[in-house]
Amino acid sequence: xxxxxxxxLCEANAICMAIEPSVFEVREDDNLYxxxxxxxxxxxxxxxxxxxxCPKQAISIEx
Amino acid sequence: MKALVVAGASLGGMNTVQSARSAGYDGxxxxxxxxxxxxxxxxxxxxxVLAGEWELERARQPVADKLAEFDVDLRLGVAAESLDVAxxxxxxxxGSRLDASAVVLATGSRARSLPDATAxxxxxxxxxxDCLALRGELDLRPExxxxxxxxxxxxxxxxxxxxxxxxxxxxxADEVPLGRVLPGGMGxxxxxxxxxxxxxxxxxxxxxAILTDDHGHTSGVRLDDGEVVPARVVVVGIGAxxxxxxxxxxxxxxxxxxxxxxxxxxATLLAAPGVVAVGDVASWPNPLFDGEVMxxxxxxxxxxxxxxxxxxxxAELDPKRWDNPGGFSSxxxxxxDQYDSKIQMVGRARPGDEPVVVSGAPGEDRFVVLYRxxxxxTAALGLNRPRxxxxxxxxxxxxxxxxxxxxxx
Numbered sequence: 001x002x003x004x005x006x007x008x009l010c011e012a013n014a015i016c017m018a019i020e021p022s023v024f025e026v027r028e029d030d031n032l033y034x035x036x037x038x039x040x041x042x043x044x045x046x047x048x049x050x051x052x053x054c055p056k057q058a059i060s061i062e063x
Numbered sequence: 064m065k066a067l068v069v070a071g072a073s074l075g076g077m078n079t080v081q082s083a084r085s086a087g088y089d090g091x092x093x094x095x096x097x098x099x100x101x102x103x104x105x106x107x108x109x110x111x112v113l114a115g116e117w118e119l120e121r122a123r124q125p126v127a128d129k130l131a132e133f134d135v136d137l138r139l140g141v142a143a144e145s146l147d148v149a150x151x152x153x154x155x156x157x158g159s160r161l162d163a164s165a166v167v168l169a170t171g172s173r174a175r176s177l178p179d180a181t182a183x184x185x186x187x188x189x190x191x192x193d194c195l196a197l198r199g200e201l202d203l204r205p206e207x208x209x210x211x212x213x214x215x216x217x218x219x220x221x222x223x224x225x226x227x228x229x230x231x232x233x234x235x236a237d238e239v240p241l242g243r244v245l246p247g248g249m250g251x252x253x254x255x256x257x258x259x260x261x262x263x264x265x266x267x268x269x270x271x272a273i274l275t276d277d278h279g280h281t282s283g284v285r286l287d288d289g290e291v292v293p294a295r296v297v298v299v300g301i302g303a304x305x306x307x308x309x310x311x312x313x314x315x316x317x318x319x320x321x322x323x324x325x326x327x328x329x330a331t332l333l334a335a336p337g338v339v340a341v342g343d344v345a346s347w348p349n350p351l352f353d354g355e356v357m358x359x360x361x362x363x364x365x366x367x368x369x370x371x372x373x374x375x376x377x378a379e380l381d382p383k384r385w386d387n388p389g390g391f392s393s394x395x396x397x398x399x400d401q402y403d404s405k406i407q408m409v410g411r412a413r414p415g416d417e418p419v420v421v422s423g424a425p426g427e428d429r430f431v432v433l434y435r436x437x438x439x440x441t442a443a444l445g446l447n448r449p450r451x452x453x454x455x456x457x458x459x460x461x462x463x464x465x466x467x468x469x470x471x472x
Contacts, residue, residue: 011405013398014453021457026450052125053366055106055398 002038002062003047009058016050016059024050064091066136067376068153068163070143071306072096074104074365075342075372076169077126082373084133086385092135093161095153097142101127102171103191106362109219110400112194113201114226119191125366143170148314148335165379167372168310168326168340172303172360177211179273184281185297188216197298201227205295208232209284211270213240213253215399217300222401225260232292233257234268234284244408247418249432249444252425253406260402265292273297303360305344318346318358325358330390332372337379341365341372350390351463352441357411361397368393394459396452407452410434410442410459418444421472422451431455433469440468 003023012032016024020043025033039047044061051059067083069076072094080092096102103122111117130137138155145154146166153161174187186197201208201224208224210217213235224231241250254264269287276282283293305325307317315334316327325346328334332345340347342365348354359368368391377385396409412418412434423430423446431451434442440463443455451471458468 011400012449013405014449017450018453018457026453028450030447030449053363 009056020046065164066091066093069167071169073171078369079372108194146313170306172343209294212300232263350392359395409456412442439463
């Protein structure tokens with residue numbers, strides 16, 4: 001499973017960070033950083049929730 | 064077999080359906096809504112769709128594409144008109160009666176309006192159809208748009224009209240916008256934000272009448288001091304009221320407007336045996352806030368409550384198979400995009416809660432204000448501080464203790 005962010009869409013609303021802070025982090029510069037591009041399989045429900053909840057639909061999951 | 068009847072294909076209703084199916088419920092579901100089309104996802108209606116950047120079809124609710132997979136008996140263009148609580152049945156406005164195994168109340172809100180807001184050119188904005196009607200008039204490049212109300216809908220409409228190069232006057236009856244949501248005068252920055260964006264912001268401006276020309280089309284707004292603000296387009300953005308009129312004759316307990324309106328439920332969102340409320344209509348004691356009764360109209364709340372309500376209603380259908388998920392404990396939160404600014408609010412402040420500036424300062428481009436009530440942090444307001452607001456929300460969802468939240472700053 002690979003997490004892909006469309007940075008043209010991302011507005012760093014940080015909703016994903018609230019869902020799984022071990023993968024998504026919005027830093028002081030207001031940009032989103034992916035801490036783990038290939039998170040473990042047990043985080044898949046969280047990743048799907050993050051993708052679904054993103055107000056900009058900027059998160060996709062490959063594989 | 065009787066169906067689980069969901070009254071309202073609102074965000075809350077749709078997410079309840081998704082939650083019930085995800086939990087393994089495989090019985091019939093009947094979803095009714097008075098709208099002739101599936102209600103749209105609302106956040107883009109004041110922004111991308113109104114701006115003309117998106118076609119309306121793109122503003123689909125996240126769950127919409129899964130309805131077929133969820134095998135739902137979807138009945139659009141039919142309104143729930145009455146509820147028989149003891150007999151568990153919903154009366155529809157086509158004269159039929161739906162016997163239910165359980166009922167989910169998800170009828171959402173409707174836009175508040177003004178008594179004389181009926182002329183062509185005067186709009187409220189709640190549905191996709193409302194959005195297209197207003198967008199069609201904005202496409203004609205009116206000389207000026209008047210927005211009545213500096214709440215979030217009005218404010219987003221004003222910002223979008225400015226992005227389209229239109230002149231905008233915003234009328235707010237109070238001296239400080241958003242007094243109810245942001246007590247302690249913290250809403251003042253909203254007026255500054257819109258003035259910087261080129262909006263003619265009038266505070267303490269009370270509309271007395273919406274005027275029309277010889278053809279009956281909107282021509283302006285007269286204020287109570289006699290001034291007339293000419294405009295071909297008027298948008299009334301004075302909030303929403305929960306759509307619970309249809310429950311007035313039922314055995315359910317409805318809260319008065321002074322109590323915040325909506326259907327009274329217990330902490331688990333149960334309004335009566337077999338009847339669960341979700342989203343804008345649900346008025347529930349929030350365990351996280353020590354049982355403070357809340358009714359929350361935010362997008363995120365409808366999703367979160369939907370997830371909870373789906374499980375709650377299954378526990379009514381078969382408590383041996385599905386556990387009662389317990390109280391719905393939540394930190395309400397929302398965001399609003401206006402111009403290039405991101406406004407976020409976490410928690411729920413009440414008049415009397417003390418605003419404490421913890422980062423930047425109101426009037427600057429970025430700031431965070433926390434609200435304090437005794438030993439609690441009841442709310443956080445942020446302008447362009449998404450990271451801080453998410454961290455505050457995460458802390459508050461564990462505990463409202465002031466020290467824990469304030470120590471983040």
